[in-house]
Amino acid sequence: MKTLPPPFLARVTEEDFEVEEIGDEEDVRPGEHLHLWIEKRGLATDEACRRLALALDRRGADIGYAGRKDRRAVTRQWISVAGADEERAREIDWPDLRVLRAVSRVRKLKPGMLRGNRFRLRLRAVDGDLWPRAEARLAELARDGLPNAFGSQRFGAGGDGDRLGLALLERRFEDYVRGICTPPHAPDTPAVAELGERLVSGRGLRSADRLAARLPRELAPVARQLARRRGDWASAARAAGRTRLLLHLSALQARVFQGVLARRGPAPGEPEEGDRTCGHRPPSPFERSATGPLPGWKAPLASGRPGRIERAVLAALGVDPAAFKRLLPGCSPRGARRPLRVPVLGLEVGGSGVERTLAFELPAGSYATTVLDELLNACAQGGR
Numbered sequence: 001m002k003t004l005p006p007p008f009l010a011r012v013t014e015e016d017f018e019v020e021e022i023g024d025e026e027d028v029r030p031g032e033h034l035h036l037w038i039e040k041r042g043l044a045t046d047e048a049c050r051r052l053a054l055a056l057d058r059r060g061a062d063i064g065y066a067g068r069k070d071r072r073a074v075t076r077q078w079i080s081v082a083g084a085d086e087e088r089a090r091e092i093d094w095p096d097l098r099v100l101r102a103v104s105r106v107r108k109l110k111p112g113m114l115r116g117n118r119f120r121l122r123l124r125a126v127d128g129d130l131w132p133r134a135e136a137r138l139a140e141l142a143r144d145g146l147p148n149a150f151g152s153q154r155f156g157a158g159g160d161g162d163r164l165g166l167a168l169l170e171r172r173f174e175d176y177v178r179g180i181c182t183p184p185h186a187p188d189t190p191a192v193a194e195l196g197e198r199l200v201s202g203r204g205l206r207s208a209d210r211l212a213a214r215l216p217r218e219l220a221p222v223a224r225q226l227a228r229r230r231g232d233w234a235s236a237a238r239a240a241g242r243t244r245l246l247l248h249l250s251a252l253q254a255r256v257f258q259g260v261l262a263r264r265g266p267a268p269g270e271p272e273e274g275d276r277t278c279g280h281r282p283p284s285p286f287e288r289s290a291t292g293p294l295p296g297w298k299a300p301l302a303s304g305r306p307g308r309i310e311r312a313v314l315a316a317l318g319v320d321p322a323a324f325k326r327l328l329p330g331c332s333p334r335g336a337r338r339p340l341r342v343p344v345l346g347l348e349v350g351g352s353g354v355e356r357t358l359a360f361e362l363p364a365g366s367y368a369t370t371v372l373d374e375l376l377n378a379c380a381q382g383g384r
Helices: 045-055 086-090 131-144 161-169 173-180 190-201 205-214 220-228 233-239 242-263 304-317 368-382
Strands: 017-023 033-041 063-065 074-082 097-105 114-124 277-279 288-294 336-339 345-352 355-363
Touching (some): 033 045, 033 086, 086 097, 131 368, 161 173, 173 233, 205 220, 220 233
Parallel strands (some): 017 074
Antiparallel strands (some): 033 074, 114 355, 277 288, 288 336, 345 355
């Protein structure tokens, strides 16, 4: 059977995907934290923070940000740096990162301190016969909201970060360590391959620290801990770092949420009896939406039919919310609720022929790639 081309191409270049953070700044008092408005391209937020810390002679703990931004994109966002020299910061103008503005503020930026993001996307090789279906779906999203699915990037390079999260939750620390030391969760390098062989055979772990200098930054502490305390898989997992552990646990939480979203039907955000709901700021076209679980040891579940769906998904995935408690030091997620739909604001559609542009705003934590998925699905339903 002949494979048909996609109805459009997205993210052909980094410039095809632009993201601009919408801050939620309330406290504008000057202080010790220098807030930098940066533009980066082809660079992950964590890597941008690491390079800024090096350039400004600051520790990693001095750096803060409100939200991670896509790597394969041109993105603008705020980064805070405690005690940084403003003149030195303003001089940063690298090919993939530059400082556009610097202001003094009293508070360090922390995850969640933003309202949302403004996206501008360029679509290429657009199929003119199918584009009307995409435009019709965009109008529906602007009216009814976007199903608030997580993007594939939430689940990591291999798309199975939730599997590692489940290994953590079930305290299968050996499986977790083996997983993070194996591609695609680790770079495919000779040193990583050698560490993987030692993990499989169980031989040579006492000298694993000798590999540390050739391993990626995030795996070097794991190798040293394996050498220091052979067989103590919990401590080796902890050596991966709190950020990485929470990343895999959040992937597991996201998998539960996706399962609930899929079972809610065609209008997942419409509140039902038993739902736990959340409000939306104006100018959202709807005031309240149903929420789904990001499970943890304290977050409540819904009741009624929504609650039965949530419990069925948890059971199917083998996730026990109580198991999140006292999991590892600093890694015991309380859980949360996430809207099952979000407003798509300020929608603008431009371009013509085989090239179109989209611009819109989404709340913090929502994905522009989910909008693209909705358009692809709408075009697929239209046939060829």
